[in-house]
Amino acid sequence: MQLKGKNVLITGGTRGIGKCMVEYLIEKGVTNIAVIARDKKNLKLLSEEFADVNFIRITGDVANIQVLRDAAARIEDKWGHLDILINNAGIVAAGPLEDIQDEDLYDQVAINYTAVMLLTKYCIPLLKFSEDAYILNISSGLGLIGMPFYAVYGSTKAAVRQFSDSMRRELAPFNISVTCAFPTATDTEMMQKFTGRKMDAPDYVAQRSLEGLLKKEIQVIFGGDDRLKENTLNFEAPEELDKQVAQNYEERKTASLDHKAV
Template sequence: MNFKEKKVLITGGSSGIGKVIIAELVSLGTKHIAVVGRDPKKFEQLRMEFTDISFLFFEGNVAELDIIKQISAEIQSKWAGLDILINNAGVVSAGKLEDISDEDIIAQQNINVTGLILLTKYCLPLLKLSSEAAIINVSSGLGIIGLPFYAPYAATKAAVRQFSEAVRRELQDYPIHVMTVYPTATDTPMMTTANTSNMDTAEAVAKSTIEGLQKKSIDVFRGGEQMLNNRILNFQNPLEYDEKVKGMYEAMSKRASQHRAM
């Protein structure tokens, strides 16, 4: 893939994994990047850090349909097309299900799933104009293996996985590659309130993402051999994995007790 000519739209691109993905794209020669985020101060930081990039910035929440329509309309007006859509924005609110507020449960669904689907819908006409397009959806390891205290979040990330699979098959007649990324716990602002250590780096996740796109992978899994073994065990013998989770229960409870990034 020749990244120099690509026009890229990324949500949640002003910090964390998204910002490092931008750095990876810039290193490969990408010049046109549209960024969706909620903090305009971070847009200025991006502009100062990547001075040669032609940015489009959209302040807003991908859960808002009006914002999504504005994004697609302005990209149509300014660029007349789109090559790569990276659905990276996400929020999390962890804890016992009965303790998570109704508002946080709804917001996780709206931002992590509904907004992702709607933005993809409104960008598809633009992506279909490209001779070599891609959709990258960022899920989570929790979208493959559900763990305690993350039920609403895990549900959203499992939905992202199934959406990617379905839309990939739906778009078989178009040169649009669909790929899903499954990070494990990653050292980003989203994890600041999680009581955990030994996290992955945003740089490693971003590098795997771009390498996966270059290889035309449909899934990019982080977590190495341990995660692979866990996925196999959870699929083949979920009751046995239940027993394994019992040994992780207290640690998971501690990790989730203050974990909220909304």
Template sequence: MQLEGKYVLITGGTRGIGKCMIQELVKGGVSKIAVIARDKQNLKQLAQEFEGVKFIKIAGDVANIEVLRDAVALIEDKWGHLDILINNAGIVSAGPLEDIQDEDLYDQVAINLTAVLLLTKYCIPLLKASKEAAILNISSGLGLIGKPFYAVYGSTKAGIRQFSDSMRRELAPFNISVTCAFPTATDTDMMQKFKGREMDSPEFVAERSIAGLLNKESQVIFGGEERLNENAMNFNAPDELDKIIAESYEERKTASIDHKAV
């Protein structure tokens, strides 16, 4: 799959991994990009930064069903079809489950999971109208392995993994590929609390994820051999992984406190 001339919709595209993905898309020859994001000023700056791109700017929260419906209706009216959908927007609120505010729990499910399901549903007719279409869903390494103090966030991201597998198989007859990326810790606003820790750059995550989409890879897993080995242990010997995680329980609990990016 090539990017040249493709029509793209991305959520959360004004900063972090999302903005770096737009940079990758533009480098590949994309000049028609629809962006759903909450911050109107960031949307305006995005259009100024990429002057050669004809943006459809949708200011709104992906948790709002009407925002999603209106966005897809606008794209249908202006473009008539869609080549690439990138479900990138996400939030995190970590800590012991009993301490997470009800609203924060609800919002994580609404933004990280429900919005992805709904937006994909609404976009399927437009993707089917393309000769060759693709969906890129951004999950997380925490969607592969359940870690303490990230039960809600990890569950939403695990849902994205399952959803991606299901849709890849459901949409295969229509020449629509589905790729799911699983970033590890990435140096974005979401990880401000952990400044100083070794992390992947958002540029690297964006480049590798877009490459996975173009190569029609089913999964793009970050974290190298260590993450792959941990995944294998989680599946084949979960009790052993339980013991390893238990050794750093208090450290993990302390690190999760106040890790919130909404």
């Protein structure tokens, strides 16, 4: 697929993986990009950095239903249809479940999952007007394997995986493909507390995820052979993986403390 001339909507497109996706799309010739982000200043800076791009700047929290409705309405008014939807925005608040603040639990569900469902719902009519439409949902490696101290975050990302499978099958008759990406630790603001840890570069994750979308891959799983082996073990012999995780339980707990990025 040629990206030039396509209309794209992305959430969380002003920093991290999302910003790298915007840069990749522009490099490949995309000039119509709608971006939903909470930071009005960063949205303005993005449009100033890429002055030749026709941005639809949507300031707001994806947890706000009206922001999502307005985004779809503005795209319909300005472009008439949508070719690519990228559900990228996400937050994390880790730690023992009993210690996670109620508000942080609700916000993770609202932003990481509910917003994905609602924005997709509002965009389906716009995607149906495209000759060849694509949806890219950004999940997480923790959406494949449940790990201690990431019960809420991992559950929301596992839900994104299930939602992606469901929508891929539901939208197949309308020539709308759905790809779900599962990044491992990525060097973004969300992981800034883990200094010195080996992580994927955000531009690599962005490019590989978008390449998967363009090839209509069902899943893009990061982490190499080790992650694939863990996935197989988790499915075929979960008790064995339980034993492995238990070996560094306290280390995992300590690492999760104060891991919060919103």
